[in-house]
Amino acid sequence: MSTIHKALLGGFDQIIRDPVWSDIAFDNSLLALSQNPAFDVLDGIRQLGPVALVYPGATHSRRAHSLGVYHIARRFLLALADRGRLDSATPEGARSFLAAALCHDLGHYPYAHSLKDLPLAAHEAIAGDMLLEDSLRRAIVHCGANPEQVAAIIDWNRPAADDGETLLYRRILSGVLDPDKIDYLTRDAYFCGVPYGIQDADFILRRIDVTDGKLNIDPRGVMSVEAILFSKYQMYRAVYWHSSVRCATAMVKKSILGALNGGMLLPKQLYGLDDAGLSRLMAEGPKEVFQPALDALSGRLYSLVADIPFDLNSSVHTDLNDLDKRLEAEATLAMAADLNECEVLIDIPEPISFETDLDVETEEGLCQFSSCSRLFGAEGAARLVPSLRRIRIFVHPKADADTLAGMAAELLT
Numbered sequence: 164m165s166t167i168h169k170a171l172l173g174g175f176d177q178i179i180r181d182p183v184w185s186d187i188a189f190d191n192s193l194l195a196l197s198q199n200p201a202f203d204v205l206d207g208i209r210q211l212g213p214v215a216l217v218y219p220g221a222t223h224s225r226r227a228h229s230l231g232v233y234h235i236a237r238r239f240l241l242a243l244a245d246r247g248r249l250d251s252a253t254p255e256g257a258r259s260f261l262a263a264a265l266c267h268d269l270g271h272y273p274y275a276h277s278l279k280d281l282p283l284a285a286h287e288a289i290a291g292d293m294l295l296e297d298s299l300r301r302a303i304v305h306c307g308a309n310p311e312q313v314a315a316i317i318d319w320n321r322p323a324a325d326d327g328e329t330l331l332y333r334r335i336l337s338g339v340l341d342p343d344k345i346d347y348l349t350r351d352a353y354f355c356g357v358p359y360g361i362q363d364a365d366f367i368l369r370r371i372d373v374t375d376g377k378l379n380i381d382p383r384g385v386m387s388v389e390a391i392l393f394s395k396y397q398m399y400r401a402v403y404w405h406s407s408v409r410c411a412t413a414m415v416k417k418s419i420l421g422a423l424n425g426g427m428l429l430p431k432q433l434y435g436l437d438d439a440g441l442s443r444l445m446a447e448g449p450k451e452v453f454q455p456a457l458d459a460l461s462g463r464l465y466s467l468v469a470d471i472p473f474d475l476n477s478s479v480h481t482d483l484n485d486l487d488k489r490l491e492a493e494a495t496l497a498m499a500a501d502l503n504e505c506e507v508l509i510d511i512p513e514p515i516s517f518e519t520d521l522d523v524e525t526e527e528g529l530c531q532f533s534s535c536s537r538l539f540g541a542e543g544a545a546r547l548v549p550s551l552r553r554i555r556i557f558v559h560p561k562a563d564a565d566t567l568a569g570m571a572a573e574l575l576t
Contacts, residue, residue, distance in 0.1 A: 272286060291315075
């Protein structure tokens, strides 16, 4: 047995049962890391936040997702090691990758991605800082891993050793064919009760390879990447960017941004909170600022009055990407409709892509995935985005929806 196989197989007799992947195996040190008090916060953060308003089964936690990512990450390395593709890797590096997969979400904010666009530190950077603090550092060292390397695998803005190994692990953990995406698409679909996101992890693992320190697939694996990209499209359309989910997200974001801009809330107060902690913080704050978020948490959503595709060629639309300009537009609509500023919301999801730099290993050599896929070539992938990324305007139910719809149409054209 190679040293890498020993690092991935020796003593893995501690089992956690998971509804998605069945048995997830740990050795004693990695199990202890997964039980560190830092993970308690992830127990209190729903993976999908407001999605449970639409799909009531979607109450699974960030902790469960983290265990799933660790499980798929370990299987990734075992598949590559079985093919002799990790002969130059170190046991410490492999263990660091497992720890990174397990800990990648430790810095995540509450209420899913509602706070993603706000002026806050990236959750990867927060996780990296946490891993270098005493308790987690000791637990990581006890796993035979390097805390600095673990942090660098998670947070790409940290310096990494110029040995190629850390860069490879970064690419495996964060790419189109990564353990994170395989778990969250499959897990989210399972708990939402929809068939769109289920991934054939066994088939994917048989198709992956590494060439010159970069992950690639064989020709039969093209369908695996297409399945992931199409699942991503379906899950965004039906689940992640459902209009009610986007409304709740915008209501929370509006309250938090208003509190940050008004100096009633400091960014550091949001770090380390779970969903219940965020709810308490807002319940104790000024009602006029936090009422939209509190309404969203209770399922009292605003009304949809406009819903159009985001147009990259429209200067009006691109200007609204700027949070300050979006606030100005919301204030203009609110004033015209005799509403409070917090009672009008303009929602624009973050940019999304269905392209990948993943290579396909053919008999003629490596070629780009986009040239091998009939479904997700550059043009085909680009056509999917307008059907997903939409500008929506929501208003308080007391407003005259017809009047606001006319104002919204004038604003967005």
